[in-house]
Amino acid sequence: MIHPTKLALSSLLSLGLAILSGNLSLAADPIKLDPSLEQVEKSRVESVARAVPSAVSVFVPGGGGGGSGVMISPDGYALTNFHVTSPAGSFMRCGMSDGNVYDAVIVGIDPVGDLAMIRLLGRSDFPAAELGDSRAAEAGDWCMVIGNPFLLATNLKPTVTYGILSGVGRYQYPSGTLLEYGDCLQTDASVNPGNSGGPIYDAEGKLLGIVGRCSFEKRGRVNVGVGYAISINQAKNFLGYLRSGRIVDHATLGATVSTEPEGGVVVSNILESSDAYRRGLRYGAEILEIDGRVVQTANDLQNVMATLPNGWRVKMSYRSEGKTVETLVRTMGVHLEDELLKKMAGALPPPPPRPQKPDEGDKDADEKDKDLKQDSEPEKAENPPRQRGPGGQRPGKPAVKIPQQVKDQLAERKGFANYHFNLAEQNDFIDALRSQYPAGAQPAKTSANDEKLAWLITGETDRTPAQPVRIQVAADKMSLQIGQETLEIGKRSEMYDVVTDGTVAGLLPALDAWRRMLDAGPQKFGESYYMGTMPLGGERPLRDVMVGIAGELEVRWLSHPKTGAVEAIEVFADRDEDPAELWLLRDGDPKVMPNTLDLRYGIDSILKIKVKSWEVVPASGLDWSPKSKNANNAVDGNSTLIDGTSQTTSKRDEVKA
Amino acid sequence: MNRLAAIALAVLFAAGGAGLRAEAPLGAWVRDAQKRVVKIYGAGGLKGLEAYQSGFLVSPEGHIATAWSYVLDVEPVVLLDDGRRFESKIVGFEPSLELAVLKIEATDTPFFALKEEPTVDWGDPVIAVSNLFNIATGNEPASVMQGTVASVTDLNARRGTFKTPYRGKVLILDLIANNPGAAGGAVIDSDGQLAGMLGKELRDSTTGVWLNYAVPANALRTTIGDIIAGRKTTVIDAATAMLPRKDSHNPTALGLVMVPDVLETTPAYIDTVSTESPAARASLRADDLILLVNGQRVDSQRTLRSLLRTIDRRDDVELTVQRDTQILPVTLQP
Incomplete structure (x- = not known):
């Protein structure tokens, strides 16, 4: 007797078999896959394989969460989010898909752009991602996010999610002024807590951006199909700044704009102290283009500005009273320096909750262990009071032991995430400076050991008729002779004046700073630091920028990233005025004497000198003409010394009009 | 002249043979769809009620289909893909479809022609274009997501599970399309045809699960056509005189x-x-x-x-x- 259920079951089974045999017959006649489809699938697999090795899983030592990151250079530099590194401070542990855990040290942070650079230690052949071009990306492009969602990658194998770009050029408001996502990418590839800081790649496995944000709202902290990534092109703008070990700020024009009803971005307010104002931008002017990008709405401009670092000088064009003006503009910081540090301390994600015991007294070892365990639960932190030492380790929290190799690359200093990396860049700078002209010509003549050396530069102006030029730069005195007239600076304070007055003598402080930097090196020059990279005159490639502050003057050296050749020296007397810019033109090799010195204020060249000789001579051998005039008196007297001076005057009138 | 017929005759758009080419970027497919999707701003803004939603053009004369919701409690403002901004008028609505049709004073607008037959079945790839979370501001194109139709089914299999007056078939989507502001967005099949309209957010009252779904385009077709043709307008006829x-x-x-x-x-x-x-x-x-x-x-x-x-x-x-x-x-x- 067969039980009815069994009968039903057996008939189900036979049905199953029928289906199975159906499949078998299919297998005998294999499904023809479109070869293009096969190719597509194969290339996708390859892309994932190409991308996965550069993904980094970031873990905060001692618990307290973590996130993701992406390796961008074989020597260990990786990008992640500021909000991922901030709970860790200066030290974290990072896993890669090779199954290894590496110690990592903080390099630089960008709290406004939510970026951080870290360096993984222990290898010089890390698999690095190939940087793509996020400006070329479009809505509908396939993309993948690889990382450490929910900190699942405890086996160090990152998670891959796949989707498309839902939008590009998106703007997501900052909280306060930090964590602003401008010109960012939006994707429907799954992005969850823990993906923060990790890479988003295009379909070929090129790096498109750094994932860091989601829209969540009412469905809880899990993906709802909307993740955002900082564009890699924005990150590229900041790589140099981040490598400087600094805490970096973003840019603003110093103007507010609005979108006109019939289109166009129009200035609605502008700071008179801004460089944009000095370049003639006024209320009612229509901004057309900035940093090479056309802007048609206030949103467009906000997007472009959000991707620029503080202090960059970029191209700008605007239309005012029927005239189109192409110019350069120096951006200002979103924050004052101390303001950023203060806000950053306030914006740091709160430390993970700590058990509040009513009878909290001295903690014994056991309690500290519990504390650590609690810390290891991510995403639970709400709003406990924030306390943080400068190094990022929380006071009162059992100190995480920082490995020696991390300590070796860690140096604390106010305003810096890690001064160690700044020092390294300073050393690179001075090495490059000392290996280029005229340093190579240093001991030009055998002189007594204690004899002070000076520079003697001769040449002629590029105007017709050409006038002979003689420049003398010694430690305590310098002069510029053009034709029959001589301007002389005998006191340091006069250097400030020649720059604020915008005179041709402005090239003397620039040359003096160079000579002194060579002599003294960054540590003795004054307050010196490596700033990062920025365009020169609005043009890429990005130049390395070294800053030296001595007395009232701030001097910036802009050097070519490949050759290390100094291409321009900017001397700022007052932050709200145009610096004196000394541009150096050479025929390539930095070891060769520059052939032209070009002094500029604003965007105007006021003196161009064809260099004939540039010698290092004993200071005693210089010729200080008795009839030479004080450089300032010459200007104050408004004499028509040389065509350069009169031009200067007209330039100033124009700016202050 | 029957306007609906005119619309049906009007050439749709060159979908460029946009079958779902796995790795090829969805560029043209996406862009063509985005041009037909609009952002709608109206009432709300309080207590988690977003003051925005999505819609899509259904005629060359500025008719826009969208979800019938509180956002339309005031005469809504419509932003087209090209950044143009219009005041709109609600010319018709059908509560049982949770559908409203708006009209803006624009001509030669790109639009979706609605098909009589269902254009998709389960397993078919689709994209969803909407202004979810109001991410796209100003002239930014609407957000696009991709996925497949997971199922074509009835919502009212168990009455009261989902709080909606709609009783017809829905497209269940495997993408997280129905977010705040996404209601009224367009679901597009791989030929660039309108497959459906994203519905309002629905949550299973017993399990708390949020539903990702769209009302099929063919279910909306007749009503939209009637509204556009003026056969089913809900606009108050101002000409009708008041009686004593x-x-x-x-x-x-x-x-x-x-x-x-x-x-x-x-x-x-x-x-x-x-x-x-x-x-x-x-x-x-x-x-x-x-x-x-x-x-x-x-x-x-x-x-x-x-x-x-x-x-x-x-x-x-x-x-x-x-x-x-x-x-x-x-x-x-x-």
Whole structure:
């Protein structure tokens, strides 16, 4: 007797078999896959394989969460989010898909752009991602996010999610002024807590951006199909700044704009102290283009500005009273320096909750262990009071032991995430400076050991008729002779004046700073630091920028990233005025004497000198003409010394009009 | 001239043979769809009620289909893909489809032509274009997501699970399409045809699961066509004259006691129904919301009163009311 259920079951089974045999017959006649489809699938697999090795899983030592990151250079530099590194401070542990855990040290942070650079230690052949071009990306492009969602990658194998770009050029408001996502990418590839800081790649496995944000709202902290990534092109703008070990700020024009009803971005307010104002931008002017990008709405401009670092000088064009003006503009910081540090301390994600015991007294070892365990639960932190030492380790929290190799690359200093990396860049700078002209010509003549050396530069102006030029730069005195007239600076304070007055003598402080930097090196020059990279005159490639502050003057050296050749020296007397810019033109090799010195204020060249000789001579051998005039008196007297001076005057009138 | 026919004849758009080419970027497919999707701004902005949603163009003359929602409680503002901004008028709505049609004063707008037959089945790839979370501001193109139709099914398999008056088939999507602001967005098949309209956010009342779904385009087609053609407009006919008070209907005589009219646009909710009244005979109840009177939209109690003033007291009054998630046609006989 067969039980009815069994009968039903057996008939189900036979049905199953029928289906199975159906499949078998299919297998005998294999499904023809479109070869293009096969190719597509194969290339996708390859892309994932190409991308996965550069993904980094970031873990905060001692618990307290973590996130993701992406390796961008074989020597260990990786990008992640500021909000991922901030709970860790200066030290974290990072896993890669090779199954290894590496110690990592903080390099630089960008709290406004939510970026951080870290360096993984222990290898010089890390698999690095190939940087793509996020400006070329479009809505509908396939993309993948690889990382450490929910900190699942405890086996160090990152998670891959796949989707498309839902939008590009998106703007997501900052909280306060930090964590602003401008010109960012939006994707429907799954992005969850823990993906923060990790890479988003295009379909070929090129790096498109750094994932860091989601829209969540009412469905809880899990993906709802909307993740955002900082564009890699924005990150590229900041790589140099981040490598400087600094805490970096973003840019603003110093103007507010609005979108006109019939289109166009129009200035609605502008700071008179801004460089944009000095370049003639006024209320009612229509901004057309900035940093090479056309802007048609206030949103467009906000997007472009959000991707620029503080202090960059970029191209700008605007239309005012029927005239189109192409110019350069120096951006200002979103924050004052101390303001950023203060806000950053306030914006740091709160430390993970700590058990509040009513009878909290001295903690014994056991309690500290519990504390650590609690810390290891991510995403639970709400709003406990924030306390943080400068190094990022929380006071009162059992100190995480920082490995020696991390300590070796860690140096604390106010305003810096890690001064160690700044020092390294300073050393690179001075090495490059000392290996280029005229340093190579240093001991030009055998002189007594204690004899002070000076520079003697001769040449002629590029105007017709050409006038002979003689420049003398010694430690305590310098002069510029053009034709029959001589301007002389005998006191340091006069250097400030020649720059604020915008005179041709402005090239003397620039040359003096160079000579002194060579002599003294960054540590003795004054307050010196490596700033990062920025365009020169609005043009890429990005130049390395070294800053030296001595007395009232701030001097910036802009050097070519490949050759290390100094291409321009900017001397700022007052932050709200145009610096004196000394541009150096050479025929390539930095070891060769520059052939032209070009002094500029604003965007105007006021003196161009064809260099004939540039010698290092004993200071005693210089010729200080008795009839030479004080450089300032010459200007104050408004004499028509040389065509350069009169031009200067007209330039100033124009700016202050 | 039958406008609907004209629309049906109008050339759709070059979808570029946009079959789902796995790794090829979806560029043209996406871009063509984005151009037909609009952002809609209206009432809301309080208590988690977003003041925005999505919509899509359904005629070359600026007709826009969208989800019928509180956002439309004020005359909404529409932003086209090209950044142009328009005041819009609600020309029709169908509560049982949760559908509204807006009209803007624009011509030669790109639009979706609606097909009579379903264009997708389960397993078909689709993209969803909407302004979810209002991410796309100004002239930014709407957000696009991709996925597949997971199932074509009925929502009301278990009554009350999902709070919606819609009773037809839905496309269940495997992408997280139905987010705040996504309602009224377009779901597009791989040929670039409109497959459906993203519905309002729905959450399973027992499990708390959020549903990702769209109302199929073919279910909306007739109604949208009727509204565009003027056969089913809910716009109040301003030409109809008011009758003297004694000759017209009024809420009291019909047995309708409305909730206190304290706002400029107090919704036409019934507070109580007088016994032995036409309303009582038609089984109207407290908390019923009057949506339409003789096919014309009731946006407030004031509108209700003035509409009743245009109807002879000896004539029937056709009402459409919403009772919880049900849309009911009701005839009041004097």
